[in-house]
Amino acid sequence: MTDSGDSFFVDYCFSAGSQSEAEDKASGIAVEQSAELPVETVPRHLLDYVGTVEELQEQEEAGNRWKAKIFFKKEIVSGDTVQFLNVVFGNVSIKPGVQVTGLDPGFLSTLFSGPNHGIDGIRERLSAPKRPLSCTALKPIGSSSEELARIATEFAGGGIDIIKDDHGLANQSLADFKSRVQSCVPAIRDAENLSGKKTLYFPNITGTFRELTERAEFAAQHGADGFLISPQLTGLYSVSELAAMFPDMPIMAHPAFSGPYTIHKHSGFAPSVYFGMLWRALGADCVIYPNAGGRFSYHVDECNEINRMCRSNDLQMKRSFPVPAGGIDRNSLQKWMDEYGADTLFLIGGSLYKHPKGLTVAAREFQTKLSEYE
Amino acid sequence: MTDSGDSFFVDYCFSAGSQSEAEDKASGIAVEQSAELPVETVPRHLLDYVGTVEELQEQEEAGNRWKAKIFFKKEIVSGDTVQFLNVVFGNVSIKPGVQVTGLDPGFLSTLFSGPNHGIDGIRERLSAPKRPLSCTALKPIGSSSEELARIATEFAGGGIDIIKDDHGLANQSLADFKSRVQSCVPAIRDAENLSGKKTLYFPNITGTFRELTERAEFAAQHGADGFLISPQLTGLYSVSELAAMFPDMPIMAHPAFSGPYTIHKHSGFAPSVYFGMLWRALGADCVIYPNAGGRFSYHVDECNEINRMCRSNDLQMKRSFPVPAGGIDRNSLQKWMDEYGADTLFLIGGSLYKHPKGLTVAAREFQTKLSEYE
Known part of the structure; x- marks a missing residue:
């Protein structure tokens, strides 16, 4: 249309x-x-x-x-x-x-302009033209920048595609924004030499709009590869504003504080409209949503509908990567790959942290599984 | 505490x-x-x-x-x-x-710093130490700046306390922000000479954060008396940011787009916490909420609880004016005054527009009713 x-x-x-x-x-x-x-x-x-x-x-x-x-x-x-x-x-x-x-x-x-990079742009940065992509989060809150960088090293050593900050990592004295970026970026770059592949780092950009743009500027200047933002905390327009101000930086949008708009069957927005049309239109290259079967409440049909809208050609703009998240078990990955297909970015946090052999092995197994699609 | x-x-x-x-x-x-x-x-x-x-x-x-x-x-x-x-x-x-x-x-x-002015500050500007206050809105969308200024003249001629823009008046070509402010401010100042009393004008400040601050700056420089903003559209922090940047300008907060946080009995925020604690803490001098018995769905007990929290001494900050709105009938004002008491700012729109004798008479009757409290 x-x-x-x-x-x-x-x-x-x-x-x-x-x-x-x-x-x-x-x-x-x-x-x-x-x-x-x-x-x-x-x-x-x-x-x-x-x-x-x-x-x-x-x-x-x-x-x-x-x-x-x-x-x-x-x-x-x-x-x-x-x-x-x-x-x-x-x-x-x-x-x-x-x-x-x-x-x-x-x-x-x-x-709206939509994503600057979209599915194809993110794939190109990772030299991953076909397979689903992987993502994890640096946690928990309270960790120092050095501790977070060590975790990033382990995940990147296993070849994970994208490492984002936990959306609760803001600018706390415990791991202030600048020291976090300055610790994690070089840690990941070093680990890429070990893994032999690219890992993108998306620090969490939050705060008032003035803080948001200052932190985005700092992240862009210090080698971060994109931004994580929570549009419902920072203002929905913060996505389109950051996309316009930093066109080289892909944006991953997180659903914190957005639940009331999408969890009610008969009010708010249909989840596919909110995540797949609105957030995509605003410029989110990657759209995190609460996956079925995890800690939240969506039905798999709703998730498929979000995926469909993120990738739909009805909108005359680049396609967004749907990012199911919120309690995906690493052992259920095959099921979700079969259900959602290759144009999906899987965000797994806790289940990787629970891997008995550590984060690097967890990330490597994650990548191996995804590579079956190539 | x-x-x-x-x-x-x-x-x-x-x-x-x-x-x-x-x-x-x-x-x-x-x-x-x-x-x-x-x-x-x-x-x-x-x-x-x-x-x-x-x-x-x-x-x-x-x-x-x-x-x-x-x-x-x-x-x-x-x-x-x-x-x-x-x-x-x-x-x-x-x-x-x-x-x-x-x-x-x-x-x-x-x-949080809370309101810069609060109930006492707004009262002082209006030389109205005791009685409830009145407010109305300039409408409908599509009107030219001249038409809106004419409406403002009529309301101010009747001595209404506060005139705000409809929250849908943004920067449309039909009545762009600058021409609207430049038309309405002098119209209201002229009408004050007729009515013999102060009328405050709060233009609607909306847009991305950059547009928001530009428009706020323009409004402050061109004689507006305060701002109307819709925090859930412009980002919740936009209230505290504007309050910090423009400490002389009282802020009235409008609930557009906020419904999902407050209309569900068992999720979101309790309305009194959202409107009476959070918005007050952010710096809203006047907190508009959907009144019971109007076009929306709150129960009068919830409204009383919002009022109580807006005025509570539990928070170590200035008190906010609760502003019940959304379909108050001008003929039911006595009932709501009895229910909510003097520290209330009544926002009546459509019912004034329907007055058979016109807006000036409607505003004058509104003021007369409120004056019974003095």
């Missing part, structure tokens, strides 16, 4: 007991997200800016759930990505039982 | 069918929000940084709900407000049925 016309659509699902209640609710959403005034008080020449319900249908698979396709004038967004989010889900986020189930791919593709 | 010791607490409520399941879940939260590793893999000298469950009790009023008080070392936050949010609710936000029901007021008071 390509961008056309002066309007864009948002798909909403909501609860209603009858056709007429559904019509009222759909109109209510259209008004709430645009004029935010009783329609009778909107001056006639401005009625054109009120959202319009174009399709309304009962969902067969779910009792009393309805789906509406609502169109809004592009002028009320005027190219402003933050205002776009407000039109999509600003006030209606406060109404129980309303879920955003679809965004206009054509409009997203004109409004 | 004052800040003391090397730890702070967070209260969580969650579901569990038995004491032992509750113990497991509470420990799970404590680990997830700190080490994020299986405890057996945490080096012994770092176990001190793993959160600890200090109190665990079943909630009598709710079936199978338990409350845990979990303590975390202050070092894992190290004075970083974004990392604080991550420790409080980062990964655990993705777990169904977990709600943050309390934050450590002593720690909040050391970590």
Whole structure:
């Protein structure tokens, strides 16, 4: 689908007991997200800016759930990505039982730039054109920069593809940001000589926007290979801002603090829309999401749908690597590879740390398994 | 309560069918929000940084709900407000049925500065030491700057206390930010001469952080009296950042895009904690929340609890004005004044626009009603 016309659509699902209640609710959403005034008080020449319900249908698979396709004038967004989010889900986020189930791919593709690197760009950096990729995290909080660098050495020695900081490593006195980057980057570069392959390091970039950009600048200047950021903690626009300011640095987005938008069956965003469309559109090259069967609650169908949207050609932008995470057992990797396919970046943390033979062996086994796809 | 010791607490409520399941879940939260590793893999000298469950009790009023008080070392936050949010609710936000029901007021008071003005400061600007205050919004989207200024003139002519932009007015070509501020500020100043009283104007400051600070700077330089911002769209830290950068400008915070954190009975944050503690701590002088009985879903008890926390002396910082909004009928004002008391800022939009005698009369009646408290 390509961008056309002066309007864009948002798909909403909501609860209603009858056709007429559904019509009222759909109109209510259209008004709430645009004029935010009783329609009778909107001056006639401005009625054109009120959202319009174009399709309304009962969902067969779910009792009393309805789906509406609502169109809004592009002028009320005027190219402003933050205002776009407000039109999509600003006030209606406060109404129980309303879920955003679809965004206009054509409009997203004109409004957002998407990933700078995407699946192909990350693969190129790792000289890994076909197989799934591996990722792990430096932990636990409280470790010194030297301890984290030692862990990084062990993982990189086993040839892991990407090492990211734990998203809880900020700028604590225990392992401040600068010393962490300055310890981990050379440790990983040294270990690459041993492993004979590339390992990318993505330090966790967090803080207020000013801190965020300072740390990103420091990381870029000191040899880090990309950024880990938690968009819902640092502001969703921080992804697109960092992508624009540091186009050479791939971005991996972490779901910390984002749960409320995606874990409720009937409100927030459909997970595939939030992770696979919105985060991809914002510029996340790698999209971490809570995998089925781990410590969190997604069903495998939802995960497959996230994967599909991350890789979909519906959006006219580079594809994002889906990154299932959150309790993947290293011994279940074959199952997840079979389920999700090659264009997947597997993030395994705790299960590697538990390997009885240590982190280097754990990483090497991880890589060996993934290499079966080559 | 004052800040003391090397730890702070967070209260969580969650579901569990038995004491032992509750113990497991509470420990799970404590680990997830700190080490994020299986405890057996945490080096012994770092176990001190793993959160600890200090109190665990079943909630009598709710079936199978338990409350845990979990303590975390202050070092894992190290004075970083974004990392604080991550420790409080980062990964655990993705777990169904977990709600943050309390934050450590002593720690909040050391970590955050709170409002620069608060209830007393806003009252002073309006020379209104006792009565409840009034607020309305400039709407609808699509209006030109001149049309919005005309509406502002009418409201200010009726003596309303605060006029804010609709939170959907960003920087659209229809009424771009600069022309809007430059039209509305002088319109309101002129109308003050007619009404004989002060009316404050809070334009909506939105966009990426860079746009946000540029617009805030412009607004401050061109006579605006404060800012409206939507923290969940612009990043929660945008409140504290703007408060620090523009200490003379009061901040009114709008709940757009925040619903998922507060509308679920058993997940996210208790509304009073989110609005009354967190937003206040971040520096919101005025906290807009969706009032009971309007277009949204809160119960009046929850609203009273938000009001209580906004005004509580438990936090060692200025008090925030609670701002009930979202469908208050002008004819129900007496009821809400009786319910919420004088330290309340009432935001009424649509119901004023519907007044058959126009906006100036609507505003004047609003003020007359509030003046009964003097």
